[in-house]
Amino acid sequence: MDALKIENLSKSFGSHNILNGLSLAIPEKTIFGFLGKNGAGKTTTMKMILGFLKIDEGSIEVFGEKVKYGQTNTNRFIGYLPDVPEFYDYMTPKEYLKLCGSITGLNNDEIVKKSKELLELVGLNGIDKRIHGFSRGMKQRLGIAQALLNSPKLLICDEPTSALDPVGRKEILEIIRKIKSTTTVVFSTHILSDVEAICDHVVVLDGGKNVLEGSIDELKNMKRTNEIEIRFKSIDELNKFKNNNVISKMNFKEEESTLSFLEVDSEKKAFDILSELHNENILPIEFSVKEPTLENIFMEVIKS
Numbered sequence: 001m002d003a004l005k006i007e008n009l010s011k012s013f014g015s016h017n018i019l020n021g022l023s024l025a026i027p028e029k030t031i032f033g034f035l036g037k038n039g040a041g042k043t044t045t046m047k048m049i050l051g052f053l054k055i056d057e058g059s060i061e062v063f064g065e066k067v068k069y070g071q072t073n074t075n076r077f078i079g080y081l082p083d084v085p086e087f088y089d090y091m092t093p094k095e096y097l098k099l100c101g102s103i104t105g106l107n108n109d110e111i112v113k114k115s116k117e118l119l120e121l122v123g124l125n126g127i128d129k130r131i132h133g134f135s136r137g138m139k140q141r142l143g144i145a146q147a148l149l150n151s152p153k154l155l156i157c158d159e160p161t162s163a164l165d166p167v168g169r170k171e172i173l174e175i176i177r178k179i180k181s182t183t184t185v186v187f188s189t190h191i192l193s194d195v196e197a198i199c200d201h202v203v204v205l206d207g208g209k210n211v212l213e214g215s216i217d218e219l220k221n222m223k224r225t226n227e228i229e230i231r232f233k234s235i236d237e238l239n240k241f242k243n244n245n246v247i248s249k250m251n252f253k254e255e256e257s258t259l260s261f262l263e264v265d266s267e268k269k270a271f272d273i274l275s276e277l278h279n280e281n282i283l284p285i286e287f288s289v290k291e292p293t294l295e296n297i298f299m300e301v302i303k304s
């Protein structure tokens with residue numbers, strides 16, 4: 001069963017059309033990257049998943065149950081981490097989780113057990129200072145602990161790493177990676193390297209619709225540029241190679257000690273290049289088949 005299924009979702013604010021037939025399906029236990037430029041409608045979609053905003057058209061199902069505006073039934077499956085989580089910052093993390101747990105109906109034993117487990121997961125176990133002295137990264141980690149208190153099957157994170165430094169970002173990504181075996185994660189972000197680091201599956205939202213969807217590998221294969229780059233030990237070696245009978249007839253670009261073959265449109269051509277290296281008795285420093293980055297792909301599919 002899909003953790004989340006969105007079909008033909010549309011939403012306007014007055015005459016401003018934000019979503020225009022968005023459809024997507026998220027299989028269980030995936031980390032799902034939800035991408036789109038500023039104002040694309042990511043937060044609006046998340047608020048509709050949580051039942052906080054009315055759907056104009058279409059439907060949303062969470063673990064097979066339809067989401068209804070103003071009802072929290074399907075939210076029993078969901079943990080939500082907003083981009084800037086708010087806390088009672090005169091409390092310690094333990095006190096805060098105790099309060100959240102009692103509001104959501106956990107008994108005392110469950111709260112103690114779950115708080116310990118989650119504070120350990122997010123690296124805040126044993127930290128007894130008040131939240132107002134916390135760094136942004138610590139607050140975000142506590143936000144994850146809070147969002148996971150009810151053992152949700154789906155965690156929705158709205159730009160959880162955007163305000164963090166590289167260390168803080170890495171910590172959050174590690175935590176998300178750790179919970180993948182039990183929790184499906186929807187991860188909205190602008191930081192494409194984060195998506196490349198942890199997401200299994202990606203959707204790009206543009207013009208109110210899903211314009212690109214697939215695993216990172218599928219997207220890269222779709223947009224593969226077929227470029228091979230070879231870095232030689234010396235310019236002499238490069239010159240020897242580029243004047244080779246077979247190679248000199250190919251299309252390449254030269255920069256310092258690197259040759260880039262731009263249109264390697266078949267595996268045979270790639271093997272020809274390799275076998276000519278062998279024939280010339282050249283072992284280059286680097287031979288690489290260039291991968292398109294998620295950033296290249298993203299820029300290509302979104303309208304400016």
Ligand SMILES: Nc1ncnc2c1ncn2[C@@H]1O[C@H](COP(=O)(O)OP(=O)(O)OP(=O)(O)O)[C@@H](O)[C@H]1O
Nearest residue numbers: 013014016018036037038039040041042043044045
């Ligand atoms: N309650 C509202 N009333 C009117 N317009 C709104 C409302 N909420 C959002 N919008 C508009 O809807 C558009 C989509 O906003 P949304 O916050 O969903 O985008 P986003 O993809 O999350 O963007 P960002 O990456 O900047 O957070 C924006 O133009 C925003 O101004």
